[in-house]
Amino acid sequence: MKLSKALWISGGCGALVAAFFAGSHTGARRVRAQNEWTDGKLLSSAIDSVRANALDSLPTDELLRRAVSGMLRELHDPYAALLKPDSYQRYRGSLQGEGRGLGLTLRRQLGVVSVARVVPNSPSAFGGVRPGDRILTVNNFPIADGWGRPASDTSSAALDTARIAVWRASVGDTAHLIVVRSEWHAPSITDAGMLTDSVGYLRLGAITAGSASELERSVDSLLRVGARSLLLDLRGNAGGLLEEGVKAAGLFLPRGTLIASLDSRKGSPPEPHFSQRSRWTNLPLTILVDENTASSAEIIAGALRDHRRALLVGTRTYGKGLVQRVVKLTPELSLRLTTARWLTPGGEALVRRQVKGDSVTGGLSPDVLVDDATRPDPFAMPKEWSRTQAVEVSRAADSASFVALREGWSIAPISVLESRLGAKIAELSPKSMRTELARSRWVGAGIGLAIVRLFEAGGSTDAMLRYSVRDDAALRAGLEVLSPGADIVTALPATPVWDSSTRRSPSGPTSR
Amino acid sequence: MGFINSAIAVGADVTLNRVLSVASAVAIACSLAVSPTVGSAQRGMASSQVPVKDSVATRTMLRLDRWLISRYRGAQLLPDSVGGQRLVAAYASISRVESVVNGGRYDTLFAVHFAEHASGPALSAAGSARLVAPTGSASGVLARIVARRPFRAPRSPLARNHNESDWRYGWAYLTVVPRTGRVTPAATFRGWLMLEASR
Numbered sequence: 001m002k003l004s005k006a007l008w009i010s011g012g013c014g015a016l017v018a019a020f021f022a023g024s025h026t027g028a029r030r031v032r033a034q035n036e037w038t039d040g041k042l043l044s045s046a047i048d049s050v051r052a053n054a055l056d057s058l059p060t061d062e063l064l065r066r067a068v069s070g071m072l073r074e075l076h077d078p079y080a081a082l083l084k085p086d087s088y089q090r091y092r093g094s095l096q097g098e099g100r101g102l103g104l105t106l107r108r109q110l111g112v113v114s115v116a117r118v119v120p121n122s123p124s125a126f127g128g129v130r131p132g133d134r135i136l137t138v139n140n141f142p143i144a145d146g147w148g149r150p151a152s153d154t155s156s157a158a159l160d161t162a163r164i165a166v167w168r169a170s171v172g173d174t175a176h177l178i179v180v181r182s183e184w185h186a187p188s189i190t191d192a193g194m195l196t197d198s199v200g201y202l203r204l205g206a207i208t209a210g211s212a213s214e215l216e217r218s219v220d221s222l223l224r225v226g227a228r229s230l231l232l233d234l235r236g237n238a239g240g241l242l243e244e245g246v247k248a249a250g251l252f253l254p255r256g257t258l259i260a261s262l263d264s265r266k267g268s269p270p271e272p273h274f275s276q277r278s279r280w281t282n283l284p285l286t287i288l289v290d291e292n293t294a295s296s297a298e299i300i301a302g303a304l305r306d307h308r309r310a311l312l313v314g315t316r317t318y319g320k321g322l323v324q325r326v327v328k329l330t331p332e333l334s335l336r337l338t339t340a341r342w343l344t345p346g347g348e349a350l351v352r353r354q355v356k357g358d359s360v361t362g363g364l365s366p367d368v369l370v371d372d373a374t375r376p377d378p379f380a381m382p383k384e385w386s387r388t389q390a391v392e393v394s395r396a397a398d399s400a401s402f403v404a405l406r407e408g409w410s411i412a413p414i415s416v417l418e419s420r421l422g423a424k425i426a427e428l429s430p431k432s433m434r435t436e437l438a439r440s441r442w443v444g445a446g447i448g449l450a451i452v453r454l455f456e457a458g459g460s461t462d463a464m465l466r467y468s469v470r471d472d473a474a475l476r477a478g479l480e481v482l483s484p485g486a487d488i489v490t491a492l493p494a495t496p497v498w499d500s501s502t503r504r505s506p507s508g509p510t511s512r
Numbered sequence: 513m514g515f516i517n518s519a520i521a522v523g524a525d526v527t528l529n530r531v532l533s534v535a536s537a538v539a540i541a542c543s544l545a546v547s548p549t550v551g552s553a554q555r556g557m558a559s560s561q562v563p564v565k566d567s568v569a570t571r572t573m574l575r576l577d578r579w580l581i582s583r584y585r586g587a588q589l590l591p592d593s594v595g596g597q598r599l600v601a602a603y604a605s606i607s608r609v610e611s612v613v614n615g616g617r618y619d620t621l622f623a624v625h626f627a628e629h630a631s632g633p634a635l636s637a638a639g640s641a642r643l644v645a646p647t648g649s650a651s652g653v654l655a656r657i658v659a660r661r662p663f664r665a666p667r668s669p670l671a672r673n674h675n676e677s678d679w680r681y682g683w684a685y686l687t688v689v690p691r692t693g694r695v696t697p698a699a700t701f702r703g704w705l706m707l708e709a710s711r
Contacts, residue, residue: 284668305669308670309669311666366585369583370610371612382700418648436652437651437653440651441649444646444648448646471703473702476703480626484626485626486605
């Protein structure tokens with residue numbers, strides 16, 4: 001009897017305690033709701049007050065939008081933004097790999113606009129535009145007018161159909177092309193080819209929907225043509241979809257390997273992401289990175305580095321260890337917020353790259369450090385050259401390349417071609433190039449320009465890729481890891497026939 | 513073949529590098545077979561820490577070694593067993609200038625070339641090299657080779673010490689060229705080739 005009484009008493013006390021806690025919890029919630037209501041009212045009152053009293057007010061919806069923008073700014077999240085429909089579409093399109101514009105990369109040099117690159121599957125590719133084409137008119141307007149905007153921007157040209165007149169060096173005549181603007185998928189693999197007989201090269205330009213499958217197909221194609229090792233170029237890759245990055249890294253690791261973990265704000269344990277589809281766990285692999293390698297591209301590089309699967313070559317990466325999500329607020333407005341931080345398999349959280357004097361911190365640290373890992377522009381002229389000098393060397397290169405095309409010079413062996421071009425260009429060297437060094441640089445720049453024009457005209461993308469190894473320090477360093485001592489384009493530097501003083505061949509190390 | 517040091521962290525402190533570099537000469541003479549792990553490398557160095565005169569040559573070699581170690585993580589420095597002799601083989605890649613440092617009267621150029629095997633050819637120590645543009649146009653500029661260092665660097669992150677195919681063998685050079693005025697910055701020579709100048 002006493003026992004049951006005690007049980008009743010203790011049960012009653014328990015119920016009272018539970019009721020107290022439940023009540024206090026409900027009370028706390030009520031207080032919080034009241035606070036939120038008060039804060040909401042504060043915002044509403046502030047907007048009303050601005051509308052009623054401010055000298056220069058704005059419509060309510062605009063004031064609200066700006067209030068949200070201000071709030072996001074105060075979060076100090078550099079990636080947070082309120083997205084309007086067009087920005088949202090653009091952001092979504094960039095992640096989905098939706099192609100924009102005509103799919104052309106133009107090069108404006110000394111008043112001449114030429115095509116530097118045509119994106120595969122783009123309207124320009126279907127329209128027959130080729131790298132190296134010089135654009136004369138667009139819709140009968142001289143290109144000098146630049147579509148009414150900078151020539152490098154073809155993304156928002158007004159018309160759906162562009163009638164482009166080009167001058168094509170390989171035929172020595174003009175061609176008229178019709179490019180119809182349409183929806184297209186921009187490929188993630190922007191360059192692919194063989195650097196040597198056994199080293200394949202792939203450049204992953206962005207990580208969008210389907211990138212991992214695209215990478216898989218491209219590696220398969222390279223292996224079919226004899227690649228026994230792979231150089232994966234992630235330079236300039238600003239990332240994209242996290243899931244695609246995880247899938248892409250997983251291709252080179254055993255199934256079930258940890259690729260990255262997401263550490264969200266809730267204090268819960270990091271959410272691991274494992275490789276799903278494994279393909280090449282033993283293929284020798286080297287990865288090129290630079291200061292613009294970011295986000296998902298860093299996930300790939302970080303996972304393959306931490307699992308000791310690949311050497312990284314280049315410079316410290318960007319260091320974007322954050323993940324964003326987009327939340328739809330209204331049918332028109334969306335909110336992009338940083339919601340998590342990702343960790344490498346080794347548990348490293350990346351921080352932004354910082355340069356202080358000679359010291360560089362943050363990002364992923366490469367295994368082979370290169371002074372300047374950026375992809376060089378073959379058309380860049382030395383800074384100290386005057387415009388006249390640049391024009392002269394460009395004209396000389398044009399002239400030499402036209403002669404080579406007309407006479408059908410072979411591009412192999414490259415040293416012979418360089419030597420012949422050099423002789424032509426040297427004949428045109430200006431008197432201002434007084435010293436042997438100055439003349440050598442001038443002729444060297446001219447040979448480089450002429451060769452690129454020849455390769456563009458001949459559509460020799462593989463040859464162009466191999467040739468670019470010479471001036472691309474990171475590519476060279478990466479190739480040297482996979483194939484040490486590989487003689488780039490199997491060429492001993494040509495003996496310059498234009499300079500009698502150098503005909504005495506130096507007796508240095510020789511080459512194949 | 514003895515490894516002078518190994519797996520030194522990038523940015524390792526100067527003192528350690530100095531000890532390693534200074535000790536390297538002694539290590540070569542003693543033909544020490546130093547294990548390539550950090551601990552054993554340091555043990556190997558400890559046995560050879562005898563006072564060595566801090567000459568200009570030593571300082572230059574130290575500078576080259578520091579550049580090499582910071583550039584190729586996991587690189588192991590090897591003794592220059594051929595001394596001042598020149599080795600020219602029929603098959604070799606050509607040295608390229610990889611880094612440049614502007615100086616007052618002289619600019620410093622660091623150059624490297626690799627081979628698959630240890631017995632790769634080299635430019636002669638204390639010799640001269642002709643600078644040639646990547647396209648093959650000779651410049652007439654001669655670089656003086658001040659120091660050279662054979663080394664090996666890993667070809668994969670899991671390079672096993674005794675597996676030759678996991679490594680590549682290189683020669684690194686520290687060379688100087690006289691400044692030719694403000695018109696030609698030293699950075700011009702980055703990526704240029706170095707061919708042995710005829711004697």
